[in-house]
Amino acid sequence: MASIEMRNIVKQYGDGYPAVNDVSLDIADGEFMILVGPSGCGKSTLLRMIVGLEDITSGDMVIGGKRVNDLAPRERNLSMVFQNYALYPHMTVYENIAFPLRLSKTPDDEVRRRVTEASDVLELKEHLERKPANLSGGQRQRVAMGRAIVRQAEAFLFDEPLSNLDAKLRGQMRTEISRLQRRLGITTVYVTHDQTEAMTLGDRVCVLRKGKIQQVASPRELYEQPVNLFVAGFIGSPPMNFLPATLEGTTLSTPFGPIALDEQRATAVRGRDLLLVGIRPEYFEDASLVDEAKRPLGSVFRARVDVTEWLGDSQYAYIPYEAPETITAQLRDLSRELDSEELRTQAIVSIDSTSRIREGREAEFWLDSRKVHVFDPQTGENLTRDAEAGARLTQMATEDRVDQVQHAQASGQTVSGQSSGAHRAGAV
Amino acid sequence: MSTKQKTWWWIGGVLIVVYCLFPIAWILSLSFKTTADLANKQFLPSAWTWENYTTILTGTASDLFLPALRNSFGICLIATFISCVLSMFAAYAIARLDFPGKKLILGTALAVAIFPVISIVTPLFNLWRQIGLYDTWPGLIIPYLSLTLPISIWTMSAFFREIPWEMEQAAQVDGATTWQAFRKVIVPLAAPGVFTTAIIAFFIAWNDFAYGISLTSTSRARPVPAALGLFSGASQFQDPTGAIAAAAVIVTIPVVVLVLIFQRRIVAGLTNGAVKG
Numbered sequence: 001m002a003s004i005e006m007r008n009i010v011k012q013y014g015d016g017y018p019a020v021n022d023v024s025l026d027i028a029d030g031e032f033m034i035l036v037g038p039s040g041c042g043k044s045t046l047l048r049m050i051v052g053l054e055d056i057t058s059g060d061m062v063i064g065g066k067r068v069n070d071l072a073p074r075e076r077n078l079s080m081v082f083q084n085y086a087l088y089p090h091m092t093v094y095e096n097i098a099f100p101l102r103l104s105k106t107p108d109d110e111v112r113r114r115v116t117e118a119s120d121v122l123e124l125k126e127h128l129e130r131k132p133a134n135l136s137g138g139q140r141q142r143v144a145m146g147r148a149i150v151r152q153a154e155a156f157l158f159d160e161p162l163s164n165l166d167a168k169l170r171g172q173m174r175t176e177i178s179r180l181q182r183r184l185g186i187t188t189v190y191v192t193h194d195q196t197e198a199m200t201l202g203d204r205v206c207v208l209r210k211g212k213i214q215q216v217a218s219p220r221e222l223y224e225q226p227v228n229l230f231v232a233g234f235i236g237s238p239p240m241n242f243l244p245a246t247l248e249g250t251t252l253s254t255p256f257g258p259i260a261l262d263e264q265r266a267t268a269v270r271g272r273d274l275l276l277v278g279i280r281p282e283y284f285e286d287a288s289l290v291d292e293a294k295r296p297l298g299s300v301f302r303a304r305v306d307v308t309e310w311l312g313d314s315q316y317a318y319i320p321y322e323a324p325e326t327i328t329a330q331l332r333d334l335s336r337e338l339d340s341e342e343l344r345t346q347a348i349v350s351i352d353s354t355s356r357i358r359e360g361r362e363a364e365f366w367l368d369s370r371k372v373h374v375f376d377p378q379t380g381e382n383l384t385r386d387a388e389a390g391a392r393l394t395q396m397a398t399e400d401r402v403d404q405v406q407h408a409q410a411s412g413q414t415v416s417g418q419s420s421g422a423h424r425a426g427a428v
Numbered sequence: 429m430s431t432k433q434k435t436w437w438w439i440g441g442v443l444i445v446v447y448c449l450f451p452i453a454w455i456l457s458l459s460f461k462t463t464a465d466l467a468n469k470q471f472l473p474s475a476w477t478w479e480n481y482t483t484i485l486t487g488t489a490s491d492l493f494l495p496a497l498r499n500s501f502g503i504c505l506i507a508t509f510i511s512c513v514l515s516m517f518a519a520y521a522i523a524r525l526d527f528p529g530k531k532l533i534l535g536t537a538l539a540v541a542i543f544p545v546i547s548i549v550t551p552l553f554n555l556w557r558q559i560g561l562y563d564t565w566p567g568l569i570i571p572y573l574s575l576t577l578p579i580s581i582w583t584m585s586a587f588f589r590e591i592p593w594e595m596e597q598a599a600q601v602d603g604a605t606t607w608q609a610f611r612k613v614i615v616p617l618a619a620p621g622v623f624t625t626a627i628i629a630f631f632i633a634w635n636d637f638a639y640g641i642s643l644t645s646t647s648r649a650r651p652v653p654a655a656l657g658l659f660s661g662a663s664q665f666q667d668p669t670g671a672i673a674a675a676a677v678i679v680t681i682p683v684v685v686l687v688l689i690f691q692r693r694i695v696a697g698l699t700n701g702a703v704k705g
Contacts, residue, residue, distance in 0.1 A: 053597050073600040080601045086594035090616045099612075100602040147602065 001186055002064030002154040003029045004050060009059035011045050011211070019045045021211040023059075027155075027189060030405060032181050034202035035191045038234070038339045042211035043191045044159055050189060051080050051157050064154055074103075079148035080157040084164065085140050087132040087147075093119075094128040097146040104151075118146045121180065138169045149180070155187035162197065174200060182408035193339070195235060199223070203401045204394065207231050209337070217390060218397035224371075225390035229380035232278050232373065233334055238316065241347040242334075242375070244327040245277045252277055252374070255321035256347070257301035259369045269374045269383045276327070276375040278382075281316065283371055284349035286357055287364035298368045306346065308359050315353045317363075320346045330377060452680070458673035466669050480674035489659055489671050495647035496655030501682070503565050503651060504633040507572035511629045512622060514573075515580035520610065522581070523588035524596075534582070541578035549642045556643055563644045568651065571639045576629035583628065587621025588614070623690045630686065634679075652679050 004027040011020035020042040027033045035043040048054040049061065052073035061068050068076050079100070087096050095102075097118055101111045119125050122142040132140055141161060148156055158177070162170045178201050181188050192198055198205050199219040207214040207222065207230070215227040219235075226232035232240045245252040245259070250266035252259040254277055261269070269275055287300050307318040323331070323345045331345060349365065357363040374384045429437070458466065459480050461473040468474055484493040522530055552571065553562070561567035591614060599609035615622070640654035647655075656675050659668040 051601055053600070072605075073597070074603040074605065077603075078601065080598070082594045082598055084592065084594055086592065086598035088595065088599075088613055088617075090619075099599070103603040103608065147598075151602075 001029055003027060003031075004033075004155060004187060004189065005060075005062040006046075006050075007060040007062070009046070009049060009061065010057045011042070011049060011054065012057040018211050020049065023208075023211070023213055025206060025213065025216060027187060030185045030187055031401065032178075032188045032190065032201060032203045034198045034205040035189065035208060036193065036195065036198040036205055036234075037208035038337060039193060040210075041208040043193075043208050045211075046208070047080075047157055047159055047189060047191045050155075051078050052076050077151075077154050078157055079151055079153035079155075080159065081141075081144045081148050081161045083160045085132075085144040087140060087143055089132050092129050092131055093124060093135070093143050093146075096132065096143055097124075097150050099147060100151045114150050115146075118150045121149070122146050137165055138173065141165060141173060145177075145180070149184065153186070155189065156181070158188070158190040158192075160192055160194075161190075163192075163194070177201065179408070182404050185405045185409060195237060199235070203397060205235075207234060218394040220397060221390040221393040224393065225385050225387070226278075226373065226382055227385060228382050229276065229278070229334060229375045230337070232375070232382065233338055236280060238281050238348040238350075239338070239340075240278045240280050241349070242327075242331055243277045243279065243321065243347065244323045244377075245275045245374070246273065247275060255323070256303060256319075256365070256367065257299055259299055259367065259372060261369070261374075265374065265384045272376060274324070274327070274377055275383075276377045278373040278375055279347075279367065280371070281348050281350040283368040284347075284351065285366045285368075286351040286355035287366040289352050289355055290366040294368075295366065297370055298366050300364060300366050302362055302364050304362050305357055305359055308357060310353065313353060315351050315355055317349050317351055317357060318346050319349060319365075320344060327377060455673045455676050458670060459677050461670055463666055463670055466667060480670040481678075483671050484659075484675050484678070489668075489675075492647065492655050492658060493652070493675055496650050496652045497678070499565070499568075499647070499649055500634065500651040500653075500679075503568045503572065503649070504630055506565070507569045507576060507633045508626055508630045510569070511573055511576040511580050512626050515577055515584045515625065516615075516618070516622060518581050519584035519588050520614065522585045524593075534585075537578035537581050540574060541582075545575070545636075545638045549638055552639075553642050561643075563646055563649050565649050567643050568639060568649055571643070572633040572636065575632050575636065579632065580625045580629050583625045584618070584621055587618050587624075591617050627686060627690055631683065634683065 004025075006023055006025045009020055009023045009025075010018060012018050023042075023046060025033075035046060037043050045054055049056050050063075052068070052071060052075075056069050063076060063078070088099065091099065094115055097115045098111050101114060106114075115128075116125075119128055122145055124139070124142055124146060127135060127139060127143075132143065135143065141164075144161070161177070162173050165173060174197060177190075181201075190197070190201060202219055204216055205219055205222055206216045209230050215222060215231045217225075222231060222235045226235060226240075229242070233242070243254045243256060245254040247253075247261075247266065247269055248258075250261050250263060252261060252275065259277065283298075290298075303319045303321075305317045306320050309316040309318075328345055335341065351357060351365075372384075373382050375382055454471070457472055460476045460478075461468070462475060462477050462479055465473050465475065483489050518533070521527070522534065548571075556562040556567050561570070595613050595617065596609045599613045600606070604612065635653065636651070637653040637657075640651040641657060644650040644654060650658075652675070656672050656679075659671050659675070
């Protein structure tokens with residue numbers, strides 16, 4: 001087990017394009033760190049630099065207190081799960097998992113013991129003599145994980161390990177990985193473009209954009225206190241709505257009516273002609289279903305609903321709005337950068353599933369103005385971010401992690417006795 | 429496929445097989461004919477005989493044929509082995525590494541492969557005599573390498589390109605050196621390619637006549653195709669056709685055996701299951 005520190009890491013390709021640009025990141029011992037971002041943001045490159053498959057142009061990569069820039073992958077003692085698993089097709093599952101041990105010339109009975117343990121954890125016992133070609137996608141994925149955990153590696157690296165699985169299996173494997181990581185208590189870096197994986201797995205999430213770190217924080221902090229427009233738009237599904245607004249006194253005037261700001265936030269945003277208000281879909285509600293007590297905390301507006309989507313447990317309504325040309329263009333750029341294609345300016349609002357709001361009609365909505373964020377359209381900076389509150393959220397997540405690791409390791413020991421004990425010993 | 433379509437496929441297939449195998453069947457039949465029987469205007473011999481085989485294996489032609497057979501085997505196996513090993517490394521570099529002159533190597537290999545052998549034989553003859561390679565095994569192995577290497581590099585690099593990069597990277601992360609990754613992961617995966625290449629290279633060397641007849645003069649190094657041309661009948665009025673046919677049959681056997689042995693190894697799609705699929 002080891003911590004991973006990156007100091008001013010730069011990766012420049014032959015054509016001068018910086019795929020990773022001045023990234024500094026500290027990953028604590030035993031932490032589950034997620035690297036997330038749209039395609040081409042440099043997250044995989046960063047991971048491959050950690051493991052040593054990609055040269056580092058400049059900066060320091062320090063693993064377990066040792067600078068590893070010039071070490072070959074095999075000297076870094078990390079284990080990695082590849083996106084396409086990269087199993088050795090000419091070997092049985094047993095030999096696949098045993099491969100790292102064979103390379104380190106581990107005695108046969110030790111190999112057998114460790115492979116058996118790993119295959120127990122991953123429920124691969126009855127497949128050990130089969131070849132990868134005869135396994136299902138999920139089984140292959142587990143073999144790849146087995147190969148990673150069989151060794152006493154300093155850290156696990158995952159490169160979009162679940163993206164080739166179907167949705168159901170992905171959900172199962174996600175919890176499996178989470179459980180495994182907690183139980184082994186081993187430092188993990190996990191690359192994904194799937195924000196569900198990012199939010200559910202990570203102790204902390206590092207959001208990358210064009211090779212630069214945007215924000216490193218716990219999932220909760222990212223969600224509630226995003227540092228800029230990009231992070232706010234990237235995290236959350238459906239995404240945060242961005243409305244054009246101008247400030248008059250302490251009130252924002254938006255296409256959805258005035259939104260009152262408290263004095264502190266109003267001061268923070270004052271002095272700009274045009275602003276962007278970021279409102280998450282769940283901050284909206286069908287006005288007729290809002291508690292009388294809550295009603296004064298927000299504002300009420302009327303709008304025509306374009307489309308509604310009823311999903312059983314929740315319901316989404318799409319409300320088109322007009323925006324100035326510059327804002328429209330900017331939002332389109334943003335959505336393109338986030339790998340989606342937003343064709344019209346519309347707000348997606350989440351309303352109670354019992355709501356009787358219908359498509360094509362005007363309806364009254366309520367908007368919780370306490371949690372809105374205001375962004376500078378030019379720089380994308382979040383003007384109303386409460387750094388302290390954010391830090392508190394991340395601090396809480398860190399405490400949770402320590403607690404969870406202790407709990408998982410303690411209960412792991414009682415559930416499957418020796419096996420997890422040995423793993424823990426192996427992980428230390 | 430409907431029954432009618434199937435029938436047509438069968439008829440077509442049989443026609444092609446008959447067309448291809450007819451000369452071989454003819455040679456086989458000739459090899460069992462007596463000298464008097466050769467021009468009997470019948471496909472089958474009127475009396476079956478082992479006479480031709482005994483002539484080349486133990487009789488008068490044996491001192492010509494048997495050393496030639498040994499030479500051919502030795503020279504071709506050595507040439508195949510060297511060519512496989514060299515082309516394995518060359519093809520790996522071509523498929524994996526980005527280095528200046530990569531296109532040049534491939535282009536040159538292709539140019540060498542299409543270069544007419546006959547135009548180089550005469551200068552080589554003179555050169556070999558002067559440097560003492562004439563009528564020796566190395567004297568044939570070297571030109572055979574020039575025949576087999578280009579095609580080996582091309583086939584092998586095609587096979588290497590099929591192997592996902594991640595295999596190797598995974599091995600390196602698992603703790604393998606570059607050499608270990610190559611030996612334990614890449615080579616086993618490329619095995620079908622290696623065998624295919626080996627067979628092709630062996631055939632090319634085995635079938636060569638131009639170098640064999642020009643660069644040898646005695647049974648020290650003369651390979652079978654060249655030896656066949658030097659067969660003579662029992663008297664100058666007798667055709668050695670029967671003996672040549674028998675020798676041709678014997679020469680074909682190792683080739684057939686080789687294909688039968690290795691065809692199970694040449695199973696395409698060995699990389700199945702390596703990646704998501």
